[in-house]
Amino acid sequence: MTMVRRTRFPEYLTLRDAMQHMFDEALLPNAPRAGTNGNGNGNGIGSATVPFDVIDREDEIIVRAPVPGFRTEDLDITVQADVLTVAGELNTQVDSTDEEERYHLREWRSGSFRRAMTLPDQVNAEGAEAEVRDGVLTLRLPKREDVKPRKIEVRTR
Numbered sequence: 001m002t003m004v005r006r007t008r009f010p011e012y013l014t015l016r017d018a019m020q021h022m023f024d025e026a027l028l029p030n031a032p033r034a035g036t037n038g039n040g041n042g043n044g045i046g047s048a049t050v051p052f053d054v055i056d057r058e059d060e061i062i063v064r065a066p067v068p069g070f071r072t073e074d075l076d077i078t079v080q081a082d083v084l085t086v087a088g089e090l091n092t093q094v095d096s097t098d099e100e101e102r103y104h105l106r107e108w109r110s111g112s113f114r115r116a117m118t119l120p121d122q123v124n125a126e127g128a129e130a131e132v133r134d135g136v137l138t139l140r141l142p143k144r145e146d147v148k149p150r151k152i153e154v155r156t157r
Contacts (some may be wrong), residue, residue, distance in 0.1 A: 050086070050113050059148055061123055061141040065115070068135035075137065079125035086137070087114040122147035 055062040067075065069090055076087045089112040119125075119141065127142040 050088075050115050052086075052115065052117060054117075056120075059143055061120060061143065063117075063137075063139040063141065065137045066135060067132060067137045070132065070135075070137075072132055075130075075132070077130050077137075077139065079119070079123075079128060079141075082119045082121055082123070083116055084119050084139070084141075085114065085116040086139075088112065 050065055050067070053062075053064040055064070063084065063086075065086060067088060070088050074088050074090060076085075078085045091110050122143045123141045124144045125141065129140045131138055
């Protein structure tokens with residue numbers, strides 16, 4: 001049987017992630033880390049693992065984020081001033097009634113994430129809509145009317 005050891009700095013970490021980890025470890029040595037389940041083994045969810053795609057269309061801003069396994073009630077989306085915050089909690093723990101059951105390997109992810117970003121000031125948060133389809137969260141944030149492009153008619157004299 002081959003044993004695989006998980007390290008605190010897996011090969012797939014970027015230099016930015018490694019530097020962030022070093023600063024976090026120096027300032028808050030016992031705090032749970034983004035992308036871990038709190039003990040550094042990398043099985044949890046963190047803001048580093050929830051990327052955003054932000055698309056600027058003529059009449060709206062669209063934000064997409066992968067949220068596989070999340071139900072709509074697991075997600076909390078807020079807009080306060082010009083900050084969009086997407087948070088979620090995923091619990092994939094399966095309670096077993098078999099007391100003799102022992103895991104050989106457990107890689108199902110569970111935990112929470114919180115991601116915030118500054119929105120362009122042209123967004124009308126009151127008309128925002130959100131939906132989850134096939135594990136992808138899509139937020140539609142309409143632009144304010146006063147910032148939408150207007151066609152200006154040119155007259156001749």
